Amino acid sequence: MAxxxxxxxxxKGFEAFSRGxxxxxxxxIASDATHHVPGDHPLSGDFKGVDAIIEMxxxxxxxxxxxxxxxxxxxxxxxxxxxVAMNRFTAERKGRRLDDTGCIIFRIVxxxxxxxxxxxxxxxxxxxxxx
Numbered sequence: 805m806a807x808x809x810x811x812x813x814x815x816k817g818f819e820a821f822s823r824g825x826x827x828x829x830x831x832x833i834a835s836d837a838t839h840h841v842p843g844d845h846p847l848s849g850d851f852k853g854v855d856a857i858i859e860m861x862x863x864x865x866x867x868x869x870x871x872x873x874x875x876x877x878x879x880x881x882x883x884x885x886x887x888v889a890m891n892r893f894t895a896e897r898k899g900r901r902l903d904d905t906g907c908i909i910f911r912i913v914x915x916x917x918x919x920x921x922x923x924x925x926x927x928x929x930x931x932x933x934x935x
Contacts, residue, residue, distance in 0.1 A: 815876065838851065839860065840920055842924055842927055844931050868897050869897075874891050875892045901926045
């Protein structure tokens with residue numbers, strides 16, 4: 805059985821993110837999309853528009869000196885434009901290490917991601933890491 809197109813889009817997005825291919829990601833994200841990052845730290849909040857989202861992704865790489873990795877664990881779809889992707893995020897920054905599990909809930913319209921809403925397993929650990 806073939807993978808659902810929404811699952812395939814999210815999988816391609818994770819692969820592009822892992823390669824640092826921001827041009828590929830830009831092509832998958834709607835121009836007016838929003839990425840919601842949980843927490844109370846400098847990289848949390850709502851990033852509105854594809855340019856702001858890509859800039860945030862680039863900052864993640866800079867802040868972690870390229871050590872970040874987001875391993876895709878699994879994907880669930882509802883066939884109506886929602887995808888939940890579970891991932892394991894690891895990174896090193898300022899002598900600290902983050903190893904946490906989370907999910908991103910994607911909203912897809914047509915063939916573009918229009919909304920990304922992150923959830924993390926340990927929000928306090930994430931806040932401390934990014935502070």
